[in-house]
Amino acid sequence: MLSIETQLENPNHILIPKGEIDASNSVQLDESIRKLLEEGAKSILVDGSFIEYISSAGLGVFMSYLEDFQERGVSLKIFSLSPRVLEVFKILGLDRLIPIFPNKEAALNDK
């Protein structure tokens, strides 16, 4: 099960996925990010606190937007990932491509 909430905390858009992200529902994550881009978001912060599990289908969604983000000057940051989910980002080296922070405050303080 996956639900995704978004909150606007000007100028940041906070994306809050809750549950398990796999090949059956990664399209929801894709749509949420696309919607934020369409709304003109320039700063997207993903609150990872409630991501219980993510497979390559979910990781691939983030990866597929990195070029678009760069071209459009959009910043993407992820914070509060659980240690085991963070480990998966690290196995793939995604922590070198996407800025990941221990908590929201650290993400907001990073300019």
Place this chain on the structure above:
Amino acid sequence: MEHKIQLFCQTTALSELRKFLNKNLSQIKLSEKDRHQVTLAVEEVCANLIIHSHQCNEQEQISLNLINEEDRVIFEIQDRGKAFNILDYEAPDLKTVVSEKRKGGLGIILVKKIMDEIEFESQEGTNTCRLTKFFGS
């Protein structure tokens, strides 16, 4: 000790797979981190078969046999679809994934990094992908 599950070829079966693994891996000598990672690797192989070899045809099935041995756990994933030999697949590097905006390819990188041994064989229409994780590796 062995545990077996049959999955219909639809992506919603993946959560059923995780429940099966969660239940049966809790009894063996893997750390919590390793249990999570092998679950991910097994799911990646199954997702690949369900989506690419069986086009999410829910009339078809794949099977997983979990074999717990003294020093290792083995996952035997069998299907009768188009053979996909994971060992022949050259996983893309991350730069290619980003520049081509690919959503695929990452799963196989994960499987190869997490598992200690990967074997594949195809005999009389049955494909077997065997993944091994040694305890304490």
